[in-house]
Amino acid sequence: MSLWLVSFRCHFLLTLPEREINPVLRAGSGASVAQERVVVIGAGIGGLAAALRLSQAGLDVTVLERAARPGGKMRSVPVAGQAVEAGPTVFTMRWVFEELFAECGDRLEDRVALSPASLLARHAWSRDERLDLFADIEASASAIAAFAGAREAEGYRRFCARSAEVYRTLEGPFIRDGRTNPAGLAKRVGISGLGDLWRIQPFATLWAALGTFFRDPRLLQLFGRYATYCGASPFSAPATLMLVAHVEQAGVWTVAGGLSALARSVADLAAERGAVFRYGAHVERIVVEGGRVGGVVLAGGERINADIVVCNADCAALGAGLLGPDAIPAGERLAPAERSLSAVTLCTVAEPRGFPLAHHTVFFSRDYRAEFDTILRRRRLPDDPTVYVCAQDRTETDSAPAGPERLLLLVNAPADGRDHPSNPPEIETCARNLLRRLEACGLTLDMAAPVTTTPQDFEALFPGTGGALYGRAAQGWAATFKRAGARTAVPGLYLAGGSVHPGPGVPMAAQSGRLAAAAILDDRASTARSRRAATRGGTSMR
Known part of the structure; x- marks a missing residue:
């Protein structure tokens, strides 16, 4: 090949978009990108962010989700013919998603309709004690x-x-x-x-x-x-x-369609970038062969080979062996006292009376310390709980919608859904105590039969957690540094999600997916560099 032809070919490749370059040429002298198959376990927001970024980079990505739709905890449930958001309801740190979409050649505002909130939340302690906080x-x-x-x-x-x-x-x-340790x-x-x-x-x-x-x-x-x-x-x-x-204070937004709609938007963009989504796909175990990841096996026996696996399940599920014995070293085992809080939630359609609900309203218990002692030391539901209410149809003007409106009601609970699940009478008592706290502040609800989710239900949705919604509890200064990072002790196996660094919550979990993708791409680049070798008596070339 003439020097002119080599020069022309290199110039042509440099002018092509990344995804149009021949995979073998893009990978250099190592394995081709087409051979680098990525499986993402779980379509929660961490897994979705990783899948989007890796698809944009040209990797062959398959997302396996055992539910029927993406989102993980960012989910909605049907109540009286309406979709009620049953997971996170607060959207902050918008920059995480703006950067994620920009990295993939798109814009967040073109995909998701966001409205800034000037009223952050309303707080009440009694009929006469109310306080609003603003941006x-x-x-x-x-x-x-x-x-x-x-x-x-x-x-x-x-x-x-x-x-x-x-x-x-x-x-x-x-x-x-x-970096996740104090020295780092x-x-x-x-x-x-x-x-x-x-x-x-x-x-x-x-x-x-x-x-x-x-x-x-x-x-x-x-x-x-x-x-x-x-x-x-x-x-x-x-x-x-x-x-x-x-x-x-830096910004709280409401998302049209709820945060479950945001999850769908990320999934849609990942699919446009080439990711393949398989719903109803339950991963039974992660396969490790020859000292590194070799793929996954689904319930029913189907094996999907992979060179890289991103696990968006809770670290506790890995540590408990729920994804097979080979993956245990990548996880952690938590005692009940080390788990974060769980919750009892009621999703309903109701007509509120007697209290001017905001989009976010918190009704505080009379004794906060006693409430947490009951949950975390006595491991039971509190008699006087603090109640969070998301009035999903309320706007900045506080105007109540005509007729029944969609509500999410939440109280904190111990994450004992696996070890000591609450029985139906305990949950019924919890619901009565919840309504009593609202009534003490002047709010009564005429509501349809709610869809109730308990710590036991959260354990079923997210196995290995005991119902914990945030991974390891942030107890003490060192707890933050105990969260796993993207890389694991198993070569080829990476982690994302709210149970790993940098922490729980929608933006943090999405950031964990970005960090996992960055670690994978950095490790690929490092491997590619290590494969280079000078040709004796000639010029070193890729």
């Missing part, structure tokens, strides 16, 4: 001043400044990066950043840290609830979780 800090400070006095309003301003500092300190080296984090921030790490109070509990800003017990309750975003108690969760306040 605007000064609007919230004014509301707090009217509710609890000027001193608490000033404490709120200081709290917001600290939560922003916590977020700025951790976003780059922790949320965006794959310290190395990433450098000597100049160690002071910032110390100022964010990594060794204090969230409850103790909040006490330096607030005296009013109701405000301690309100901001302590941020621990439950990670399925933890504010009395044991690290103070760094105050960053949730900054995340919400």
Whole structure:
């Protein structure tokens, strides 16, 4: 081949889009991309993000999901002829999805209709105690001043400044990066950043840290609830979780069709980029051969060969051997006390009366510490629960829709759905206590028969978790660093999802999928570089 032809061929390849380049040429002297088959187990948002990014990179991706549709915990259930969102309802950290879509040549706003929320949430303790928080800090400070006095309003301003500092300190080296141990984090921030790490109070509990800003017990309750975003108690969760306040102030959006619609949009884009989705496909075990992943076996015996497997199941399912003995080293085994919170949820269509619901409303129990002691120490449902209500048809104007509206009601519960499942009378008592808490704040509901999901049901939906919704509980400063990263002890097996780094919640789980895809692509590039060799007496070429 002449030098001119080689030069022309290289120039031609450089001008082609990535997916149009011949796979053998793109892979260099190693294995072709067509031979690098990827199986993604689970179409939760972490698995979907990984599948989208890897499909965009030209890999042969198959997503196996045992449910009938994508989304995982981002799901809806039919109630009285309507689809009620039964999973996450708060959309924050929009940049995660904007970057994911941009990496794949698309735009989030072209795929999903988002509306910014100025009212973050309404909070109530009784018929006469209500407090709204807003995306605007000064609007919230004014509301707090009217509710609890000027001193608490000033404490709120200081709290917001600290939560922003916590977020700025951790976003780059922790949320965006794959480092999950203290030494790696310290190395990433450098000597100049160690002071910032110390100022964010990594060794204090969230409850103790909040006490330096607030005296009013109701405000301690309100901001302590941020621990439950990670399925933890504010009395044991690290103070760094105050960053949730900054995340919400940076923007909360409502998603047209709910977060289940967002999951479908990511799945649709991944399919357009070449990913193949198989629903109703139950993975029975991960196969390891010759010291590395060789594929998966479905229930019924079908084997699907793969060079790379991304597991979007909970780490506890791997550690318990629910995906076969070969994959156990990639997982973890958690005692019940190490699991995050579960929940009892009621999805219903109802006509609320007596209380002006916002899109997000929280009705607080009278004794927060007793509530968490009951859940996490006594391992039972609380008699006086804090209740979260998502009024899915409410708008920013608070105008109530005509007729019945879709509601999700949630109370925290112990993740004992596998070991000590609640019996029907306990769940009925929980529902009565839930309604009693709402009535104490002036809200009554005339509702259709709800679809109830218990910790036992969550265990059935997400095996190996005991019903835990957030993986390992964020208890103590070191808990965050105990989460697994994308890479595992099994070559070729990678992890994504809310039970791994950087943590639970829709944007964090999506970020874990991006980190898994980045690890896979980096490892491929590293392998390709290691295959290069100089030709004796000639020029080194790919």
